Amino acid sequence: MDKTVKNAEEAIQGIKDGMTLMVGGFGLCGIPENSIAALVKSGVKNLTCISNNAGVDDFGLGLLLKNRQIKKMISSYVGENAEFERQMLSGELEVELIPQGTLAERSRATAAGIPAFYTPAGYGTEVANGKEIRDFEGKMYLLEHAFKVDFAIIKAWKGDPQGNLVFRATTRNFNMPMAGAGRITIAEVEELVPEGALDPEQIHTPGIFIKRIFEGKNYEKRIEQRTVRKNG
Amino acid sequence: MLDKNGIAKRIARELKNGYYVNLGIGIPTLVANYVPEGIKVVFQSENGMLGMGPFPFEGEEQADLINAGKQTVTILPGGSFFDSATSFAMIRGRHVDLTILGAMEVTDTGDIANWKVPGKMVKGMGGAMDLVASAENIIVTMMHTDKAGNSKLLKKCTLPLTGVNCVKKIVTELCVMDVTPDGFKLLERAPGVTVEEIKSKTQGRLIVEGEIPEMVV
Numbered sequence: 001m002d003k004t005v006k007n008a009e010e011a012i013q014g015i016k017d018g019m020t021l022m023v024g025g026f027g028l029c030g031i032p033e034n035s036i037a038a039l040v041k042s043g044v045k046n047l048t049c050i051s052n053n054a055g056v057d058d059f060g061l062g063l064l065l066k067n068r069q070i071k072k073m074i075s076s077y078v079g080e081n082a083e084f085e086r087q088m089l090s091g092e093l094e095v096e097l098i099p100q101g102t103l104a105e106r107s108r109a110t111a112a113g114i115p116a117f118y119t120p121a122g123y124g125t126e127v128a129n130g131k132e133i134r135d136f137e138g139k140m141y142l143l144e145h146a147f148k149v150d151f152a153i154i155k156a157w158k159g160d161p162q163g164n165l166v167f168r169a170t171t172r173n174f175n176m177p178m179a180g181a182g183r184i185t186i187a188e189v190e191e192l193v194p195e196g197a198l199d200p201e202q203i204h205t206p207g208i209f210i211k212r213i214f215e216g217k218n219y220e221k222r223i224e225q226r227t228v229r230k231n232g
Numbered sequence: 233m234l235d236k237n238g239i240a241k242r243i244a245r246e247l248k249n250g251y252y253v254n255l256g257i258g259i260p261t262l263v264a265n266y267v268p269e270g271i272k273v274v275f276q277s278e279n280g281m282l283g284m285g286p287f288p289f290e291g292e293e294q295a296d297l298i299n300a301g302k303q304t305v306t307i308l309p310g311g312s313f314f315d316s317a318t319s320f321a322m323i324r325g326r327h328v329d330l331t332i333l334g335a336m337e338v339t340d341t342g343d344i345a346n347w348k349v350p351g352k353m354v355k356g357m358g359g360a361m362d363l364v365a366s367a368e369n370i371i372v373t374m375m376h377t378d379k380a381g382n383s384k385l386l387k388k389c390t391l392p393l394t395g396v397n398c399v400k401k402i403v404t405e406l407c408v409m410d411v412t413p414d415g416f417k418l419l420e421r422a423p424g425v426t427v428e429e430i431k432s433k434t435q436g437r438l439i440v441e442g443e444i445p446e447m448v449v
Contacts, residue, residue, distance in 0.1 A: 026279045026316070027302040029295065052316070079355030080302075088354065097354070100278065101320030101362030108317040119324065120365035124343075124396030127361060157296075169297040169313055170280045176315035221295035224302040228290040 008038035030171030034216035152182030163210025180209030256333030283311020340436030364395030
C-alpha cells in the first residue's frame with residue numbers, strides 16, 4: 001500500500017473553509033511545518049484548530065492566526081503568542097481552553113473509537129460547567145467527549161509509504177494520540193524511507209492510522225526557549 | 233525569609249528515594265538542582281519524558297528534546313520518551329509520586345488557583361488541572377502575599393480555580409505549612425521570620441501549636 005503524496009500542497013487537498021483540524025506538536029516541538037505553510041498558502045479559512053498550543057507570533061499555528069484563517073482554537077496553553085491574545089481579548093477569535101491530559105485523551109479517544117470517558121481533571125472548576133459529573137468510589141469525575149475532526153495533521157521523524165512512523169525524543173507528544181483522529185490523517189516526515197526499511201519492532205505509530213504521507217523539506221525546527229549550561 | 237533558591241532547597245528535602253516527580257514551571261524547576269545526597273528521584277516532564285536531565289551544554293541543544301516549559305533539556309541514562317496520552321496516564325493513574333507546582337492563590341481547604349486572571353492573563357491551564365486532580369501528594373510553592381501585601385493564603389480563592397481540596401503542603405518565602413482539615417498548620421518558620429508575621433500575612437485559618445521551629449535549609 002502506498003500512501004505517499006508528492007508534497008504538503010497535495011497532502012492538504014480537501015481541506016475546506018470551516019473544517020476542524022487537529023494539529024500535532026507541543027509548543028513548536030514536532031509541529032507539521034510544511035503542512036502549516038501549505039495551509040497558509042491555500043488561504044483556507046474559518047478553521048477550528050485543535051492543538052495543544054497556538055504557536056508563536058511568526059511560526060507554527062501563529063502563521064495561520066496572523067492570516068486570520070482560524071476561527072476557533074481548542075488548546076491547553078496559549079501563553080506565548082501576543083497576536084493570539086489580542087484576537088482572543090477582542091473577541092475575533094473563539095478560544096476553548098481544556099486541561100492538557102483531557103486534550104490528549106480526547107484526541108486518543110477520537111482515534112480509538114471511544115465516544116466519551118470520565119476524568120477527574122477540572123472537577124470543581126469552570127471546566128466542569130455543563131458537563132456530567134459522576135462519583136466513582138468517592139472521587140468526582142467529569143464526562144469528556146471525543147472530538148469530531150475532519151483532518152488530523154501530524155509530524156514524525158521517519159516514515160514509510162504505508163504510513164508507519166518513528167518519532168524522535170519529545171516530538172511524540174500529541175502527534176501520536178492524534179494519529180487516526182481525523183477522517184483523514186496526514187503525516188509529514190523528515191525522511192521517507194522505502195517499505196521494509198523500518199524495523200517492525202521499532203515502529204511507534206502503525207501505518208493503518210495514516211491516510212497520506214510525504215517527506216517535508218527545509219525544516220526550521222525552531223527552539224522556543226534555548227536553555228543551556230556552560231561547558232566545563 | 234527565603235529567596236527562590238531557598239524555597240526550592242527546602243522543598244527538595246521532601247523528596248524521597250525512588251520518587252517519580254513532576255515539576256511545574258518556575259521555582260519548582262529549581263528543585264532539581266537541590267536533590268539531597270544519596271537520594272535518587274526521576275523527573276517526569278508531562279510533554280513526554282521520564283528521566284529529565286539538566287540543560288544541555290551550549291551547542292548540544294536539540295529542538296526535538298524539550299521540557300514542558302519548552303526549554304531545551306537532556307535525558308538521563310534510563311530515561312524514556314512517550315506521547316502525551318501516555319504521559320497523563322502516568323499522572324491520572326497516580327504513578328507519579330509527587331507534584332510540585334506554583335500557585336497564585338491557595339485556600340485553607342487545599343483549593344488552588346494558578347491559571348487565569350480574568351481580563352488580564354489567560355494563558356491556559358496546561359497540565360495543571362490534570363496534575364492537581366490526580367496527584368496524591370502536591371506541594372505548592374508560592375509567595376505568601378502579592379505585591380500590594382495582600383495574603384495569597386485565603387479562606388476562598390478570588391481567581392478561577394485549578395482544583396479543589398488537593399494541596400497538601402505549601403512552602404512560601406516565610407514558612408512551611410500543611411493543609412489539614414482544620415486549616416493551614418504551621419510547621420516551620422523561615423530564618424528570621426516570626427510567627428506573628430506569618431499570622432498577619434495569612435488570611436485563611438492558621439493553626440499554630442506549640443513552638444514553631446526555624447527551618448534548616
